[in-house]
Amino acid sequence: MTDKVNKTKSEKTTGSIISRRQFTAGVAAVGAAASVGPWYIKNARAAEPLKVGVLLPRSGGQAQIGIDCQRGADAALPILKDLGYPELKFMLADFETKVDVARTQTAKLIDEGAHLVVGAFDSGATMAAAQVCEQRNIPLVVNIAAVPKLTGMGLKWVFRNFPHGPMIVKDAFVNQKALFKMTGHTPKTVTLMHVNDTFGSSLAGALFKLAPRFKMPYKIVEKISYDPYGRDLSAEVRKAKASKGEALWVVSRLNDAIMMTKEMVKQRFEPMGILSTGPGWYDQEYMKATGKFGDDVISLVPWHDSNKPLSKTLEAYFAKHHPDRQVNPNHTYTFEGIMVAADAYKRAGSTDAKALQAALRTTNITNNVTTAERITFDKNGQNPHVKNSAVQNRGGKNLVILPQSAAVAKPIWPMRPWKKRG
């Protein structure tokens, strides 16, 4: 009986598919495959395009700006291809100018396979997207969003190539002082109007915090916050007029900038000048809607350096594809956001999120379009090199007036009275 059992076992062993020699050879083969595998897989992944989720406000109150940002993203594809960057595939998402939708759209992008997200123009929406990306371990490259805490609360997956509020305000103070000195006209009082959302409130907060440190020659006599979804701004403008501030400082967006200008003209509110630290006032749509009344506004914003070779390429692209538009920060910062993503992918050689994150941390792009001398990210994911310029609207065009090194025109300050235009 025992013999039978032993025999059976022996037969079974002998008759088994894998012999000891075969097993040894198999282990060796698996070992060899394992050592070669990551290289092979890595290269296979590099061949697939990087799926970039482009999250923007394509409808709702910020639709025009979101669509304008997309123009910058679209320009990046052929230009970056010519520069030898790997292929990218866009996955477009619209957050409808709503913060809660930004959260769900980011999650949807990641669920549908986005390897990296670029966006989202609006500070509140970008904060929401950042939280989702942080939870899901997917890199977020911020094109435009100024809220300071985005890169100040230890997020590991957020990379911002755009100045935060205090950086914008600091540069604004410097450029304002230069403007007043240059023209010999210094306002003694200033009225501040800001949109009451994450972006507007954070920038206004930074402004009040930093003003004493810069010893500005004026006093801020009134701070007027208004609803971003406001139906009309007549009362707001009336309040600003009543405050008797010599100059008006605005932190706003596009639609409110148009409404505000119309009201200022109708109410005959003529401050020494309008200084804007935000989008809207330099926009083509703004100038189209306000015509001659949109002239002389000075935007203290991050701009591009027209002397850089890549800026010339981007300007040539816009001259060909969008002849009715000038290159503006919506285009340049979205373009650079896509460029940062492509550069990280090129160096990572992989769509793996951790590899992309590691590559993003060591970004060092010098062939860029904006006034930043280079694109790098500090330990908080912030590019510390980004800078602001002063740009004035003239005859439907944006002319750089400061810093003097990049200036193409002399400033008109104080602005011309409404009735003495054209």
Place this chain on the structure above:
Amino acid sequence: MDFWTLANALATGLLTGLVYGLSALGLSVIFGVIRIVNFAHGEIMVMGMFFALVMFRWLGLDPMLSVPLAAAILFVFGYALQSTVISRVAHLPDHMQFLLLAAIAVMIVNGSLLIFGPDPQAINISYSFDSFDIGENLIIDKTRAYAAIAAVAISGLLLGFFKYSRTGKAIRACADNYLGAQVVGLKVDHLYALTFGIGAACLGAAGCVLLLLIEVHPYLAPGYTLLAFVIVIIGGLGSMTGALVGGILIGMSEALAAIVLQPSMKSAFSFGLLILVLLLRPQGLMGKSVK
């Protein structure tokens, strides 16, 4: 705060309030007679705005001149909507009627998106940046003044129609006593459709007038639906003069809140007023109490 700043703010608030009142009038007329809460209110008004926009772009027609045409087209739309769709659910519970009108609202928004896209679109007319000077210190903006005059004229016509015309009286009879109206041989279904048509026409006119003041985009509607609800509840649901009074009250209180308090408090102030009215006079300022 000086006197003239307040006077200017109140004048602007009054003019804006009249336009708000006109837009709320459509909601009040429909509810007052048919007893249906029109959740597609803002969306129908936005249809009027888009119509005026198209007329301006294609024919260069001033939105004020588009008012009769928009009113006529939306009257037909409203009449058809009531007689073919809404009348069929009139016997169903309220929540089902709400859902139907909410569905219609969604369809209008999506239709507008399909045709006009999501961008806000404005018109620039010759007097967009002009104002009237009254005395030395009072400045009234032209577009707002024209819009308010149109709102008063349209509201006057509507009130006159309901008070003096035979059809208007018949509609009021339906509103007062549905059964009695049937007994005396009034064609109630036709009168209901007529009422919805008049409400929609009112919104079409309001839309044209509003285009003078703001940009139009498909997502504009919910804010105006909500505003109209606030106005008619304050003025008294179903009361036409109440809608106008409510509109003026909201317009002026918002202007005042923005000047005296903080502009971002404007909406909070309107809703505060709504809560106050609901607590102290639930039937609204001009509404009749139900016993």
